[in-house]
Amino acid sequence: MPYITANDGAQIFYKDWGTDGSPVLLSHGWPLNSDAWEAAALFLAEHGHRAIAHDRRGHGRSAQTWHGNEMDTYADDLACLIEQLGLRDLTLVGHSTGGGEVAHYVGRHGSSRVSKVVLVSAVPPLMLRSDDNPEGLPIEIFDAIRAGEAANRSQLYRDLADGPFFGHNRRQDVPQGFRDAFWLQSMACGHRGAYECIAAFSATDFRPDLAKIDVPTLVVHGDDDQIVPFEVGGKRSAELIDGAVLKVYEGSGHALPDTDRDRLHADLLAFIDTPELLALPTSKGASRMTPLRRLGMLITTCVLVLGLGGATVPASAASGAKPTVVLVHGAFADASGFNDMITMLEAAGFPVIAPANPLRDVSGDAAYVSSVLDTITGPVILVGHSYGGVVITNAARGHDNVKALVYLGAFAPDAGESALQLAQQFPGSELGAALVLRPYPLPGSTEPGIDGYIDPAKFRAVFAADLPSYKTRQMAATQRPGSHTGLSDGSGEPAWKSIPSWYLIPAQDKVIPPAAQRFMAGRAGSKVREINSSHVVMMSHPAAATAMVLSAYAATR
Structure with missing residues (x-):
């Protein structure tokens, strides 16, 4: 199985599917692993892209380290993966906690290798309620998740799968296979890694990271998300990222890569291949970009526009x-x-x-x-x-x-x-x-x-x-x-x-x-x-x- 070596020697597992087309790196949520993105990776690879997905440290087949189960190290591990695979012109896609990892990577390492960002049901900008984040969720919610992880994590994962993660407590139509796969992937996560990641996804303040995203960005969120409520996550992230495109899936919950996969795959492909299918960056977004980045975006747009014979609306x-x-x-x-x-x-x-x-x-x-x-x-x-x-x-x-x-x-x-x-x-x-x-x-x-x-x-x-x-x-x-x-x-x-x-x-x-x-x-x-x-x-x-x-x-x- 393929691995890269992180800065501290930890082995990070990854999948690398498809051709030599433009690369798309998919980052999974807690407490899952790269298997959560398999349907999207297969779809993207079938449509001419190189799809890469890794298991975050402490998760799945990657090393279960005692230290480093926090967002700084997650982002640095992602940087090691990107650099060791030589990825450029990269689309970064993150679901849930993976969206935080993607945002934090740009915040710590910049966007020189990145062409686009997609945040799906993602945890940024900040989940935890605080004096300067009154819209966040109370710490008691995350303390309860920690208590469940410590006491009986198998039951915690089963309750999440049968309840709010897929929205099965409301819609009652989520296939058993989806819920079983969630439990199976969750049980492959290391106990300490899963426990410490709760603080990583809930208490990390991603607002400074979002302010540094200077590439076209798509934010996708369900308006019935019971894990990362839309008003806490997607809505505010789209407001904080200049030029971001917001796609709201009405009536949909948190697990969009499974429950809404056909629609999500179409939106991903449209945004990656032809972002003007959804929207072009706003002038506000362009104004904050470096001249080189702005020129690159203008060239990309002109190639698509002039080469096809008309302005895209x-x-x-x-x-x-x-x-x-x-x-x-x-x-x-x-x-x-x-x-x-x-x-x-x-x-x-x-x-x-x-x-x-x-x-x-x-x-x-x-x-x-x-x-x-x-x-x-x-x-x-x-x-x-x-x-x-x-x-x-x-x-x-x-x-x-x-x-x-x-x-x-x-x-x-x-x-x-x-x-x-x-x-x-x-x-x-x-x-x-x-x-x-x-x-x-x-x-x-x-x-x-x-x-x-x-x-x-x-x-x-x-x-x-x-x-x-x-x-x-x-x-x-x-x-x-x-x-x-x-x-x-x-x-x-x-x-x-x-x-x-x-x-x-x-x-x-x-x-x-x-x-x-x-x-x-x-x-x-x-x-x-x-x-x-x-x-x-x-x-x-x-x-x-x-x-x-x-x-x-x-x-x-």
Whole structure:
């Protein structure tokens, strides 16, 4: 098992999952360990990030030291981990006590290696009530936790799991597995480490640390948190960190990495990959940053903004009704491939429709999507992936409310061109050799139609090489075939000649050669971004795909 050595020789256990993508370090709460972040770590690693999570000293598999079970040493241990792994451009994420550890790290060691901070149900700024912190909790609460730890810690952990930690005392729907995992992780914590950590998370004053956070920060908190009440924790932390974005999960409790994991994962990914999905730093936040940090943030914003062709508008700043985003899938997939995008777009306030593309022939498929557009009275942003690009190119004609076309690893044909023709015009497509053809009866015809499926043995390599194998096996089994007719039909007059377009090119696309996409995007005058992705860019990089939609919205609103 991997360990790093702390300044005093203590061995600190850590997990290091994923690729060489931008690193995300996840810090757990009391009295848990890095297992508490496994779902998020897996999610982030699957979406192209390097996910690291450690067991705090005294917790889990790390050394159970007699000394050092306090916040200064926790932050120094975190610094050792970051330095020994050579982490830079790092997103620090802390849940509960881990949020205090993250804040204290920035307070003691600065943010030179840190690009973003996320505090989830976190203990800062100060939990304990005092003369200058009247909103805090009385010391009797923490004395009772200490007494339970000393007398019968197994029962204490069971009572926390079955009660306020998950909110099971109120909602009665928390899975037994979540509660059992909490108890199991808690019992792996050293007795002294767990006891002394109570003072660390309750009595440490993190207010000076929060004042030193000078990078984009997301604060996530449930408004029914019974461990760190929202008014004590998240609300005040967001007020003390310049430029912080506050996300309140209504009706949610303390254990957001478990009880609200899907929403939290989407918010984490959006903030890490494309922070303007949630909000841009305020001018107040920028004013306190060093010139170099401010310049770095401006460059980051300009790359995202100018490179995508328009200013990005936070959901909170947009006025008026947002357009409906219509997502059209291609062959060998279905609308579920847009699930992560849908979550992000809906969280940003956009109505979303992802109709089932019939995948039979260009005219019929376009007519079907056009009929969906007929039912929408307001503005529309029309998005197509793969063969879905052919469909939106034709379906948008005659719809004045379609304000933008967004192509995600897609075909954007001119009149008379087919998808197969464009794919074969440039080298690099591996689709043809991977197809399995199956005939199907055509009503009123003596000749069968031909459907193409991607050979399951080749599906991942050709279609979705940057997704985990378990997911691509499911996709291969449930793929909707592309008809030979649809892929070989010539397009009608393209809508991109009259409607502005955006184009996200996956540089590792084995279905539609990137050279073909560059040709189509250039011809259409699209605003272009390239990304290191397989063909299914909306699944492996949903935040980048969503950012294209936001850019189109900002430029056409």
